[in-house]
Amino acid sequence: MSASTALPAYLEPLGHGIYAVDTAFQRDHFDAAFLIVDDGRAAFIDTGTRHALPRLLGALEALGLPRDAVDWVIPTHVHLDHAGGVGPLMAELPAATLLVHPRGLRHMVDPSALWAGALAVYGEEEMRRSYGELVGVPESRTQASSDEQRIALGGRTLRLIDTPGHARHHHCVWDEVSGGWFTGDTFGLSYREFDDPVRGAWIMPTSTPVQFEPDALRASIARMMAAHPARMYLTHYSRIGKDAADVERLAALLVAQIDEMEAIARRLKDAPDRHAALKRELLALFQRRAAEHLTEPMPPTRVAALLAMDVELNAQGLGVWLDKLDKPARG
Structure with missing residues (x-):
């Protein structure tokens, strides 16, 4: 299927070569993975859970991209609604490197502690139903990110910064082409049900356990805002911000x-x-x-x-x- 063909309902083009994949976690329009495409090369930012794998691979197929076109898989942090699908996805992408915050890297290689921690919060039944089995990634295919790191994707450059506050294993990704940040949970939650035809998007913070730190979170938000972003790409959910002034409001x-x-x-x-x-x-x-x-x-x-x-x-x-x-x- 070519990109000119009608896309599946779960794949939303956002402009600038960026697509939101609705991972179907919990409900529609709740949890997004992002696919960036530039000059025939691609990167996933966040993956959803293991159950999202058919949609992630389906997005590549719908856009006419072979699986070896994906150079990077970048979870913003290792909470399972963002990174639970990393292992299964990496197994299907032969050319991809996993780029993960250094505090989260060991959990992507060996997710047993990650599973145990989430199990204590959600319980066995909910873990199986909502998240599925966790799969580790060979360490040889991983790379720890660093603050102010820059990576190439096709003809564009992505910049990563350390953004604690929601979690200490959190980084965010700046895309100069779109003038937007991929924010994971650092820039909060904005569900489309709360969009107003006059006032636009509404937003709220997330203090999910166990590493919420309000001072650090405020500092991370200020650091992102210093780039004067025109839009934000939230895992929960998708693109917000009409322009830089609207992002300031949010x-x-x-x-x-x-x-x-x-x-x-x-x-x-x-x-x-x-x-x-x-x-x-x-x-x-x-x-x-x-x-x-x-x-x-x-x-x-x-x-x-x-x-x-x-x-x-x-x-x-x-x-x-x-x-x-x-x-x-x-x-």
Whole structure:
């Protein structure tokens, strides 16, 4: 199939040789992998879970790209909704190198600890249903990224920077051609259900356990914004930002909510049944912020349903962060 033929519904062209692949994790338009194509060469940024493999390979086929055209597979970090499909995908791409944050590299070579950590959060049944088996990548096919690293893809250059705050094993990828960052989870979550015809996209932070650090996250966002991006490519979900001014609006909204989340967490640090209290206050925050954004009101119950998993995980992550406040810092 050539690129001129109608593309499958799960493959969305975003311009500048960039495509979003809907990985079908949890629901439609929830989790994206990105495929960048330039001068016949390709790179995947994030992969979704193992269950996304048919769509990732199908995207190459739909665009008329052989599997050996892929030079790079770049998970933004090693959380399984971003990197669970890395091992199976690499096994199908004979010319690709896995480029991963140095703190996450060992987990891509031997994912047993990654599996155990996620198992503790989600349980066996959910792990099998949502994520599937993890497969390691031969170390000879991997490379650890470095801050300010630049790599070639066809005729363009991609730049990687270290972006802790959501996770210490997180990097983001700058694409000069599109003027956009591939942000993983560092620039938060923006679901298309919350798009407003007048005001555009809405955004919220993610503090998924276990390495949320608000100061580091604010610094990472500021560092990305210093490039004056015209758009952002979020794993959850896809491209946002009409122009540089709109991205500035989104960044301000994101940072304001990080501040509010931190304040909520500190206030509830010693509350009885802290987790339930965190969930209740976070949901109220996001419902209020969404209502302020939308010109056509969305029922609060609908907001709660769409954000249920994120509220749970954000509360868990804030709890872990609070528990670390009284402990000596570790390197």
